[in-house]
Amino acid sequence: AQSVTQLDSQVPVFEEAPVELRCNYSSSVSVYLFWYVQYPNQGLQLLLKYLSGSTLVESINGFEAEFNKSQTSFHLRKPSVHISDTAEYFCAVSSYDKVIFGPGTSLSVIP
């Protein structure tokens, strides 16, 4: 069985400060890893993904995540957040025929 844990339900951070949103997973099979973002009153959008290859993946808006197989983690980081980064962030793992989302982390950027 697969599961996803996002330990922090809410993360407040000041503008221009760094942030890390944590994601841990468990699975008995190889999985693919994703971070999705949900802005207020909008649908989910893919932020970044790890399928294979380099364990460090980056998004176009400055976020990055590193796949750590030994720690079964896929933490999301940004060195300097902006007000527009305020949103709900979901970590997800998928196998061929199933996908599991974490409960989400609400990131609030404080001016």
Add this chain to the structure above:
Amino acid sequence: ETGVTQSPTHLIKTRGQQVTLRCSSQSGHNTVSWYQQALGQGPQFIFQYYREEENGRGNFPPRFSGLQFPNYSSELNVNALELDDSALYLCASSPTSGSLSNEQFFGPGTRLTVL
């Protein structure tokens, strides 16, 4: 390029009724998945359709069923509605044939309220 669309946007039903939600996939996408997102929670995978057949299912009872049509659009049907079925229902399409191993493109969702 048209994104994923869902209808209706909002729906109110009473307990015991049946409901049908609709989804049009993004152009060129042949795989559709449905999710239930309760308030304050992450999306829960209901099932996936590929080539008009169910191709993967989460932990939902049989009263949750679906269809996929030749044009890749899809329906989610829920029978015997319960109060706990109140949620945002999300549809997602993917260009990866029959697999959930790649990016999914989500629609805006249908907000279902069961009274």
